[in-house]
Amino acid sequence: MPELPEVEVVRRGLAKWVTGKTVAQVSVLHPRAIRNHAPGPKDFAGQLANQKIEAVNRRGKYLWLELKSGIAVVIHLGMSGQVLIQKAALAPHKHVRIKFTFKDSKKEMNFVDQRTFGGMQITELVPASSSSSSEVIPDTVIHIARDPFDPHFEPDTFIDGIRRKNTEVKRALLDQTLMSGVGNIYADETLWRAKLHWAYPTNRLTRAKAAELLSHATAVMTEALAQGGTSFDSLYVNVNGESGYFARGLAAYGREDELCDRCGRLIIRDAFMNRSSFRCPSCQPKPRS
């Protein structure tokens, strides 16, 4: 459930359930899920046994469990990852990759991932940049910019940054080092709201337009979060296996040949960056070169 609102739905569900609990045992059922943990599955499981979980945090599409010992378990859902809290007796899901059991609960935490682009990694926590507080962040997440839901997010840093870039606006929205959390769906929704074509050059954005773009991105993700995220099918669910409802709130993404909510023209699909981009040909015309 890969973009910011969906990851935040998972973080909230996990925080509520797992905070304060102590890990009993960890089983790595598919080694690819911990491919970024060099010492391997045995070491991964060994480091986590008997550890108490203090908090669940997130930046962009990355979330992590903070352990009392000062390390973190970074979780990335990739394209199809889920974290499910389930009764141990339940018939195991076909794609469970990592299983956590706890000393203070009969339920398990299962990392389920059909396409195995997601995974977990144990990481040191280091001080977060440009913050005077004692905020810490996993060192494997340092390269990810703050997202718009972060209390330390600086709008001007994003606005100046995107205007300095010499690229297309959709590419910039997907660039997790400029601002994190936006993926293909919310990029298309943001561009539709801003009436911008995906190829619009970032260096032609005025300060006001860049600020507008940011406010649309923030608004659409806020609305999606309030609806429990966007789900098209059972691959994208919260920790209880439930889908969100924002798919019905989408104005552009996945709506090829449907009417634009604003002008009534048919939404079209373009291939861009080896993926689909949906736009209204009238509201979001191709920029003049």
Add this chain to the structure above:
DNA sequence: CCGGCTGCCTGTCGGC
């Protein structure tokens, strides 16, 4: 720095 491309995986869907 930028843009185009590839690889990493499994599954579903539509066309022939």
Add this chain to the structure above:
DNA sequence: TGCCGACAGGCAGCCG
């Protein structure tokens, strides 16, 4: 019915 290609919400890395 089966085969085959296109496509799916992400990201890192390589090359020119």
